[in-house]
Amino acid sequence: xxxxxxxxxxxxxxxxxxxxxxxxxxxxxxxxxxxxxxxxxxxxxxxxxxxxxxxxxxxxxxxxxxxxxxxxxxxxxxxxxxxxxxxxxxxxxxxxxxxxxxxxxxxxxxxxxxxxxxxxxxxxxxxxxxxxxxxxxxxxxxxxxxxxxx
Numbered sequence: 806x807x808x809x810x811x812x813x814x815x816x817x818x819x820x821x822x823x824x825x826x827x828x829x830x831x832x833x834x835x836x837x838x839x840x841x842x843x844x845x846x847x848x849x850x851x852x853x854x855x856x857x858x859x860x861x862x863x864x865x866x867x868x869x870x871x872x873x874x875x876x877x878x879x880x881x882x883x884x885x886x887x888x889x890x891x892x893x894x895x896x897x898x899x900x901x902x903x904x905x906x907x908x909x910x911x912x913x914x915x916x917x918x919x920x921x922x923x924x925x926x927x928x929x930x931x932x933x934x935x936x937x938x939x940x941x942x943x944x945x946x947x948x949x950x951x952x953x954x955x
Contacts, residue, residue: 835901838910838935841942842896846914849884850891857881862936862943870929870951893917906937913952928952 841860848856858881865877875883883889899912909932916927931949935942 838901838908838942839899842899842910842912845944846891846894850894852885854881854885857884860944862938862945865945867947870949888921890919891916892919908935909933910935
């Protein structure tokens with residue numbers, strides 16, 4: 806009888822672990838993606854070419870608020886040229902969804918920026934697409950839209 810209980814306990818433990826482990830792994834990955842999103846803004850604020858280069862995939866594409874499409878190279882160039890300077894940012898309402906080795910992050914961001922020397926306060930909603938490649942997440946696509954002014 807004791808052996809039956811041990812077998813049943815081990816069987817239940819195995820079932821429980823298969824249910825909970827993926828949930829914890831996803832929470833960890835969600836936290837990782839939110840950390841990478843903050844790191845991306847910090848890198849852009851500091852014009853950190855190395856970090857942006859690691860975060861943005863080689864095939865990265867960004868459709869801006871102004872309707873301009875940027876590649877990895879052209880977008881990093883805009884940031885490092887000083888045409889767009891991020892003074893401060895605040896991300897809110899981040900929602901992460903997973904699709905295998907692809908994830909989307911949708912969030913609201915409030916920015917204090919200088920655009921070609923002109924100071925602006927900007928609030929936008931964005932959708933970022935991340936792909937896990939070679940064991941790390943890389944940003945492959947970004948689309949943003951301005952939120953109405955309050």
